[in-house]
Amino acid sequence: MITLVVIAPILTEIISGNTPPHALLRPSVSLFLIAAYSLPLLVIRELAVRRRLGIAGLLSLGLAYGILNEGLLAQTLLRAQGVPVRNFDHYLYAGGVNYSWAFVIVPWHALLAVVLPLTLLAWWYPACSQVTWLGRRTFAILGAFVLASVVFLVLVRKPHAQMRSFLVVMAVLVVASLILPRGRQTQIRKEGRGAAAFAFGIVLYLAFFLGPILLAAIHIPPVWYFFLIVAVFAAFGWLGRRLEFDVLPSAAIAALGVYFAASVFNLLGGVGHHSLEEVICGGLLSVVFLILPKVSPRGVAKAAGRSGLQNARTQTPARTS
DSSP states (O other): OHHHHHHHHIIIIIHHTSSOGGGGGSHHHHHHHIIIIIHHHHHHHHHHHHHTBOHHHHHHHHHHHHHIIIIIISOGGGOSSOOSSGGGTTSSEETTEEHHHHHHHHHHHIIIIIIHHHHHHHHHOGGGTTSOOSOHHHHHHHHHHHHHHHHHHHHHSSOHHHHHHHHHHHHHHHHHHHHSOBOOSOOBOSOOOHHHHHHHHHHHHIIIIIHHHHHHHHTOOHHHHHHHHHHHHHHHHHHHHHTTTTSBTHHHHHHHHHHHHHHHHHHHHHHHHTOHHHHHHHHHHHHHHHHGGGSOOHHHHHHHHHHHHHHHHHSOOOOOO
């Protein structure tokens, strides 16, 4: 649980360069990041384990969190201009919502703030990946706190119409996560396709994040913009399952490839902004994510061995004639 609380802000705010590392020394900033990133992720993780959600259900909760973060907290989804990436300024903006930016940043949060961190935690701590960390009462209290905070934001922040529409969409996504097909217990294989999975993560980040930026720069027609983004996302999902990058340890190594690419973006952004702190932070994180795939947790191999032994014991011996 401590690892989740610590990495949630790092794998989002720090890795993207949105929050400089030195800001973490301020208690007010650290507490806000824990409340905005760590607590929702903990609630999502507990709900996913209790309901045995599959990747589709987890992704649906991640999309709801992306709307919470960028729609209710940062409110970047409401900006016609001044979007964190300027290519999206005044592009596909209607009804007070920037849809071009929403189709990028909401899935970005779903992946980098929810799905991928939980994948890494399952890799690092396989023994408790399917075990609840909170008691029922604690989970109920924490879930109620997060829900009350969301409703409070909707009621007090303007523009009220957009805030309420975001709340409705979030509610639909949460309900959808509960009725989508449930997942199986975390799959673990002894051998992972390390280099290929890592490269897959890099290409995924480049295609899904850099691609829309380039499309927005040339202002392609809305139908083609939305179609291409959905098509790319679906294609990588299909390819990942085809190549078995959706099972551990390959899934975790692919996640590290995504974070490596994001760190390189941070480094390049630091060069462009003439920020030594961003350059150092992006460089160090890039090195860390390059090294981590080489450090395979022993628990993964042990868990894979136990899984294989259990499967062997439960198999019915073939009859001989």
